[in-house]
Amino acid sequence: MEKGAEKGEKGTWTVKTGLAQMLKGGVIMDVTTAEHAKIAEAAGACAVMALERVPADIRAAGGVARMADPVVIQAIQKSVTIPVMAKCRIGHFVEAQVLESLGVDFIDESEVLTPADESHHIYKHTFKVPFVCGCRDLGEALRRIGEGAAMIRTKGEAGTGNIVEAVRHMRAVMDSLRKLHSMSADELMAEAKVLGAPFELVQEVHKTGKLPVVNFAAGGVATPADAALMMQLGADGVFVGSGIFKSSNPELMAKAIVKATTHYKDPAIIAEVSKGIGAAMPGLDIKTIPEGELLAPRGW
């Protein structure tokens, strides 16, 4: 594998954020078996997330949710040629080391798993593999980027099939980006304090009006229209967790969500791809979930 690359520099910020840029406009699908991974790839997924259980099942099972069994991850890696991501617990840097040694292409330090540290996230700059982290607002996004996340996603509320939290989080991030961009330079330090975000990143966002890394939507996408909604709200791409393999026809749902993500500005195409694809996953009203069982508040 070293052929040709021996004089190159690996694991740089450009290389890490670059992979996230290559995923843009695409759909990353949760899969639990090699067979599901092949269905996702054939449907046009730009990457898969290797898991032992999809979030809806994690939510139902309760208890402590951990990194997947390496056997599951390796079986999925062997079955597809697209990038394979995997989740580790918040703050569990040894799970992250294990995932890096398995050669996963991206690590999701995820609130869907039970946190291992209630104060600290992983210091991600020391890893060669890139990380994606969840956020509910701009401050949280910039804290994760400060720690070395090469990609951000909204948290939404995973495993619910309910888009309302993903919309809330995406709108919060976008509103803050616009606000920061229009502020004057002397207001930035006070705003950094309010956001709880690194000052240098606040200055960067002020200048560019954009997040310094790619930002996907996640947590509740269940239909082609959900995916297109998140794209129109400003997402660079979409994660679909339970929404594919908890629907009545995963193959058709997967293909339809891929097309709706590409043609997100074209309602006629979204209508066409939404026809006859079976039932979306059963949804959950967020208000019926006991506060202690919500996933999005995990992370600091």
Place this chain on the structure above:
Amino acid sequence: MKKIGVLAMQGAFAEHIAALRRLGVEAVPVRLTGEFKGLSGLVIPGGESTTIGKLMRDYSLVDELKKRISKGFPVLGTCAGMILLAKEVQGLNQHTLEAVDIRVKRNAFGRQVDSFEICLDIPVLGGLPFPAVFIRAPWIEKVGDGVEVLAKLPDGTPVAARQGNLLVTAFHPELTTDLRFHDYFLSIVNGNSKANSDEA
């Protein structure tokens, strides 16, 4: 003003559009066959070649683009774009545009942890080395007659090539601020429009 399309099925199309606009040309995303009208050239960006290829087939872009390429339409393909333009892709039965007489290997360097950046001497871009970013990149395994290799890694592996008005790179010029590769592509586009005034 010249208008260049950037295929926007999936991948880093916004980065190419930004690079082309910095060079003063009009750049627009292309997702449907009707959007080819009036274009002087096309960029196929990096992204997932399986995803982009599938969406191109689903929306009839492969046939449309093949037709244009046969008439000399200039195309730049980076990474996934190179895979889609190649005559042969090793280890995968993908229907591609089959336009450039090269055999490429996908994910040739390994997984993401093996992705890298390196400065390369690319004679057609002039004296200064070019910052080349390789992300889960392919490489060129075999080059046919009529294909000019434009860049090689230090060990001699070809990573950029030209065949007529078609330009392919295994790396991502759109991820750097160096615009020389896009500028080189525009010189091909400009040469083409002099030779062939039909840009419809």
